[in-house]
Amino acid sequence: MSRTQTHAPSREDFAALLSETYGDDEAFEGSVVKGRVVAIEKDMAVIDVGLKTEGRVALKEFTNHGRDPAPGLGDEVEVYLERIENALGEAVLSRDKARREESWVKLEQAFEKNEKVEGVIFNQVKGGFTVDLDGAVAFLPRSQVDIRPVRDVAPLMNVPQPFQILKMDRRRGNIVVSRRTVLEESRAEQRHEIVANLAEGQVVDGTVKNLTDYGAFVDLGGIDGLLHVTDIAWRRVNHPGEVLTIGQQVKVRIIKINHETHRISLGMKQLQEDPWSNIETRYSVNQKLRGRVTNIADYGAFVELEPGIEGLIHVSEMSWTKKNVHPGKIVSTSQEVEVQVLEVDSAKRRISLGLKQTLQNPWEGFLERHPIGSTVEGEVKNKTEFGLFIGLDGDVDGMVHLSDLDWTRPGEQAIEDYKKGDRVSAKVLDVDVEKERIAIGIKQLASDPFAARKTGEEGAAGATEGGDLRKGGVVTCEVLEVKDGGLEVKIAGTDLTTFIKRNELARDRGDQRPERFSVGEKVDARIVQFDRRARKVAVSIKALEVAEEKEAIAQYGSADSGASLGDILGAALKAREQKK
The missing domain is CATH 2.40.50.140 (Nucleic acid-binding proteins)
Incomplete structure (x- = not known):
């Protein structure tokens, strides 16, 4: 007797049965399926998707943040089947995921065709905002919200508006959109139309929209033009805020239009007479006048001579004596100064001024x-x-x-x-x-010790202060320093110093000892070298003693006298002392 063998059905068997029941083309887990609302229980809709069990979906998922109506009994809806059966025996369904799947398909098509999509900014996150693109959530960077920074985004929240998709990554679920791109494109169309109706040289009315350090932006009725700070007035304007205020109505002349970039340059001073016309008739070289310092730079200071006319005092013309000094240390802004006109160049619209020329050299x-x-x-x-x-x-x-x-x-x-x-x-x-x-x-x-001078009676044997400053003359010297090699001396009555070598200290070798002398002692010596051109002088005690000996022999040493050499030298020394 044979028995039919039975076993527990597997998940594959169950899927096969479903396939037989609903067909191979029916959607299963992870896909969007159609269902019908069979009941409404509190805030949930009970939906039959054709399986043996039903699923529940929160009504708020159908309302799309309050923009769509909730479904009613018998309505057919599309939902996303996450699981066929959960622990409670119900199908796990989601309307949000179904809408997201539908949106991704549409968004990918729009991205490929570079078309705009509609969305709603519904939340603020780090670095930007989140946008609901009919179920798909995209990121809107803060820099892509508007053409200019937006301080208050409240008016833009929960309002349907167009966006441009910049990037999509379905695998990661990332979408990046831009509102700024849409605005720029729309603005470009408007600018092109407005620019086409403007012409260079035309005088138009505008409204000051914004002020910057370099100028003012003026709204010409849908397009902005730049009024550069140098074109506001003929006089120096350091900041547009000195002349203009935001919201002020102004009349301007169109200086230049760039039709490719739609940039418009404006001018206000062009509506006034140029103060540089006939400038030579009002200012001439060497003319002295007064002005006010308007600006200070490293290379000089600008002085306003009249409204619209400025001259430059170059740093080299600011002071006679203060060289390489910053102009700000000589003059200050708003200071009134007297200047002299050095040069007038009407072609280059320059006037060179001098400050030091108004003062005595x-x-x-x-x-x-x-x-x-x-x-x-x-x-x-x-x-x-x-x-x-x-x-x-x-x-x-x-x-x-x-x-x-x-x-x-x-x-x-x-x-x-x-x-x-x-x-x-x-x-x-x-x-x-x-x-x-x-x-x-x-x-x-002091007098030049080597200068030529009258030396008195030549041939005098005695020494004098200041001395007989010539070769062979006798001078008195003061010992300044005693050294092993000789004496450092100064010729009395002069600023001349010289050195007497050891072998010139005495005629006798035994007396040629520097230690015989002391600092401050005065000794007589004979000039053996006196060179004015080379400014050199040399003296010798030895030479003086030798000369005195010869003179004594000549005077006292005759053959008939019978005097010894000692007597002769003694007489000479006695005569020398008497002369001193």
């Missing part, structure tokens, strides 16, 4: 107060490799060249005696007004 003034040869006093302002700069009265500087610091020492050595801030006296050597230079000297305050 400080080098001329200095020369009047301090003629060449006079003595001046000032403070060391700077030390350079070629000399000292001394600040003098009248806010001018004088320069002491290295060669004018000291008569006897090299300039490189003498300059070390000075430091910044020292007060010094000097003699005016030269004033070059044209080159703005003053030469002064410190050494000229």
